[in-house]
Amino acid sequence: MLKIYGKSSGKLCDGYSRREFLQVGAIGMGGLSLPNLLRAESQSGVGKSHKAVIMIYLVGAPPHQDMYDLKEDAPREIRGEFNSIPTNVPGIRICEHLPRLAKVMDKCVPLRSVHGSPNGAHDSHICYTGRSWQNPPPGGWPAIGPVISKVLGHQHESVPPFVGLAPKAGHPPYGSPGHPGYLGTAHTAFRPSGPGKDDLSLRGIDGSRFDDRRGLLKNFDQLRRDVDASGELDGLDSFQQRALGLLTSSRVVEALDLSKEDPKIRERYGKGFTKNYGDGAPRNLEHFLMARRLVEAGARCVTLNFGRWDFHSSNFSEARDTHLPYFDQGLSALIEDLHQRGMQDDVAVVAWGEFGRTPKINGNAGRDHWPQVGGGLISGGGMKMGQVIGATDRLGGEIAERPVHFGEVHATLYHQMGIDPHATIFADHAGRPHPIVDYQHKLVPELV
Numbered sequence: 324m325l326k327i328y329g330k331s332s333g334k335l336c337d338g339y340s341r342r343e344f345l346q347v348g349a350i351g352m353g354g355l356s357l358p359n360l361l362r363a364e365s366q367s368g369v370g371k372s373h374k375a376v377i378m379i380y381l382v383g384a385p386p387h388q389d390m391y392d393l394k395e396d397a398p399r400e401i402r403g404e405f406n407s408i409p410t411n412v413p414g415i416r417i418c419e420h421l422p423r424l425a426k427v428m429d430k431c432v433p434l435r436s437v438h439g440s441p442n443g444a445h446d447s448h449i450c451y452t453g454r455s456w457q458n459p460p461p462g463g464w465p466a467i468g469p470v471i472s473k474v475l476g477h478q479h480e481s482v483p484p485f486v487g488l489a490p491k492a493g494h495p496p497y498g499s500p501g502h503p504g505y506l507g508t509a510h511t512a513f514r515p516s517g518p519g520k521d522d523l524s525l526r527g528i529d530g531s532r533f534d535d536r537r538g539l540l541k542n543f544d545q546l547r548r549d550v551d552a553s554g555e556l557d558g559l560d561s562f563q564q565r566a567l568g569l570l571t572s573s574r575v576v577e578a579l580d581l582s583k584e585d586p587k588i589r590e591r592y593g594k595g596f597t598k599n600y601g602d603g604a605p606r607n608l609e610h611f612l613m614a615r616r617l618v619e620a621g622a623r624c625v626t627l628n629f630g631r632w633d634f635h636s637s638n639f640s641e642a643r644d645t646h647l648p649y650f651d652q653g654l655s656a657l658i659e660d661l662h663q664r665g666m667q668d669d670v671a672v673v674a675w676g677e678f679g680r681t682p683k684i685n686g687n688a689g690r691d692h693w694p695q696v697g698g699g700l701i702s703g704g705g706m707k708m709g710q711v712i713g714a715t716d717r718l719g720g721e722i723a724e725r726p727v728h729f730g731e732v733h734a735t736l737y738h739q740m741g742i743d744p745h746a747t748i749f750a751d752h753a754g755r756p757h758p759i760v761d762y763q764h765k766l767v768p769e770l771v
Contacts, residue, residue: 373478374740375618376467376704377672378626379611379654380447380489382497382603383633384676386690387698388719389642391417391433391711394682401682401718404639412709420647423655424700429709430658430667432770434699436713436722439729440678443692445494445633449677451501451626453733453760459504461752466501467733468624469510470759473749474742479621481574486617487512488610489628493602500626505751512626515579578620581609588612592656595649603631606646611653615660618670623740629653632676636687650674658702671704671736682720696722701732704739706770730764738766 386403388394393407393416407416410428417425417433424431441455448456451466465473468485477484487500489512500512577583595608606629614625629650634641654674661667679697680690696715702708713725734744737759744760751757 373669374704375622375670376471376624376736376740377614377618377657377670378451378467378501378624379672379674380450380604380626380628381630381632381650381674381676382447382492382628383445383631384678384680384692384697385632385646386634386638386642386680387435387437387696388680388682388715389418389638389690390421390647391698391700392435392715392719393418394717394719397682397718400684403684405643415709415711418647420643421651423651424658427655427658427702430662430702432701432706432708433711434675434701434713434727434732435711435715436725436727437675437679437697437699437729437732438695438722438726440694440697443678443694446496446677447499447501447628448496449729450675451499452504453728453730453764460755460757462505462507463502465504465506465510465749465759466626467736468501468512468626469503469506470737470747471624471740471742472510473506474747475623475740477621478623479574482578482617482621483513483575484621484623485510485512486622486625487514488516488607488613488625489514489604490516490599492599492604492628497603497631498628500628506749515575574620575617578616578622579613581612581616584612584616588656588660591659593649593652595653600631600645603633604628606630606649608649608653608656611657612660615657615664615666615670619664619666629674634680634689635685635691636689638680638684638689640688654700661703667703668705669703671706671739672702673699673732673736675699679719682718693720695720699732701770704736706735706739710769712767712769725769727767728764730761731767734760734764735767735770738771 389403389405393405394402395407396402406419408419408422408425409416410425412428415428415433417428439455440449441457446456448454448464451468452464453467454464468487472484475484489498489500492498500514503510581589589612592612593608595606597605597607599605610627610629614627617625630646632646654672657672661670661672676697678692678694681693685691713727714723715721716723737744737747742759745758745762747759748756749759
């Protein structure tokens with residue numbers, strides 16, 4: 324059993340913003356430098372596991388009863404416009420607009436009874452932490468990516484353990500990759516989205532200029548050590564070297580360079596759209612491929628924010644025309660790709676939103692917020708596939724059997740990563756210890 328205690332020395336993550344990629348000229352020039360982040364990360368040690376998680380946040384909460392839990396026998400004002408189709412697993416039927424996922428259902432598990440959202444407020448927090456955002460501890464609850472980063476460290480020293488593919492969004496929680504909370508900024512997501520990606524390379528800086536900057540950095544840090552009576556900065560050079568290695572290594576750059584991918588595989592994933600959908604996230608299908616490439620390169624957790632599913636009006640046209648076909652293509656391609664590469668037992672994929680949608684269709688042909696129950700899809704990670712977990716009543720509004728809390732899924736994901744979800748404990752900023760998953764949320768036995 325693994326127990327990790329200790330009061331965090333990091334400040335609240337919301338007080339800072341880590342640059343998506345840091346330029347060499349800025350390393351160590353005060354504030355939150357990458358060497359300091361790396362130094363903090365190493366305190367937890369580096370593990371040996373090659374397990375990974377790809378978590379897809381379906382921004383704004385998709386309609387569960389129009390995806391994996393259709394109610395075709397319900398009254399028209401409940402069941403909506405879509406029909407179900409059979410999948411390659413007898414007895415499992417899903418939405419007709421998810422035909423590609425239907426063909427890989429033996430590699431998936433639809434969750435039809437997900438609950439735990441504290442109310443109908445939009446927030447990615449519960450998807451990424453498994454906990455309510457209400458009444459957080461000092462520093463805030465850490466998301467799954469930062470926890471994995473803290474416990475397992477780097478698989479490859481030049482690849483960040485936690486990568487977030489979420490660009491900024493009009494509604495900030497829609498663009499969150501999952502915050503580090505009381506684990507500190509050392510475990511903030513590395514975010515290679517937008518123009519900052521170019522800063523990973525040393526374009527325009529030749530060897531002599533690079534050495535000059537490194538020399539200046541060394542002198543600057545020597546000055547800092549001279550005035551640091553505590554000796555805390557001793558040995559910082561090794562972390563500077565790791566920082567430079569991250570910024571100059573081709574490993575991450577190559578993972579992000581989709582031109583190096585087989586054209587047939589790129590075509591299977593598709594492109595989608597790079598622009599955000601409203602105040603939500605983009606429907607960028609290349610992010611699914613990028614997530615696989617990052618995991619293959621050594622990332623332990625990749626989060627991916629997709630679309631904007633808050634269909635208070637035009638639920639069926641929005642789902643049919645703007646979201647379901649792209650989601651179906653990207654996720655099914657990722658699942659197939661992981662299996663073709665023999666990665667299905669090591670990489671778990673989870674796709675879900677923060678809550679479900681109302682059983683009754685409103686006057687604008689939309690579905691409103693419904694925190695009582697939602698849905699999701701799990702694939703891989705060495706878990707038992709080809710089954711359905713949970714069920715709702717005839718109208719799809721209440722859980723009829725086997726409730727599945729967000730925290731239970733998180734506990735299971737950690738377990739599959741080789742992390743004990745209840746014996747792995749960290750202290751918040753007030754020094755109070757917390758397990759990474761609430762004690763009441765056990766593993767999902769059907770999956771393990």
